[in-house]
Amino acid sequence: MSARLRALPGHWFEILIGTIFWCLLWGGFAPSDVLGGAAAAALVVLLFPLPRVARELTLRPWPLAVLIARFLADMVVSALQVAWYALRPAGAPASSVIAVRLRSRSDLFLTATGMLCTLIPGSVVVEAQRSTGTLFLHAFGAATPEAAEEARRRTLEQEERVLRALARREELEEAGLA
Structure with missing residues (x-):
């Protein structure tokens, strides 16, 4: 789990998207919504890691x-x-x-x-x-x-x-x- 914690900053985009969705679901961007969304998104990224697909893709x-x-x-x-x-x-x-x-x-x-x-x-x-x-x-x-x-x-x-x-x-x- 500690390796996943160290890798968490590399998943900033997923956490950002998760936070935005969280705030949209709760209907606002209050500081508590943003912090709760960031925590929920980070938890999801930690518990359910996705494989990296960047190595498979070359955008033309x-x-x-x-x-x-x-x-x-x-x-x-x-x-x-x-x-x-x-x-x-x-x-x-x-x-x-x-x-x-x-x-x-x-x-x-x-x-x-x-x-x-x-x-x-x-x-x-x-x-x-x-x-x-x-x-x-x-x-x-x-x-x-x-x-x-x-x-x-x-x-x-x-x-x-x-x-x-x-x-x-x-x-x-x-x-x-x-």
Whole structure:
């Protein structure tokens, strides 16, 4: 525990964020709220340490901008498609669950890719297998083999954008993207 106490100043950002949330929950920034929030946040950091992810990340501004822009564009297009499916006179669209094996073995990038895919209307991750790096997605309009392959391709492109924006050079090389 003493090593964790010595490392506490290195977690100042987490403690600051925790203090702000604490004060927002209590509805004020009175000195007692700030001190109580800082104590609660420090206790959480001490009792539930998170792994450091900074070693896994390399932020690249241009690929990050491309990732964000493409994600927003995908959201708009998918939302329009889902709206069309909801309003059209035909029945429910054909859909299926597809398996997509990702290139990266990192839990961080598996999670990030899965979250981005789920946030796009018309697809949702129903399972993620950490051991194989596989996402199982329920996708609208993926009833034919060609449509399922297109959904897989879009998911792998999403993973590639995530990796190019955030992964270290070694991770890119392991994924075959360097």
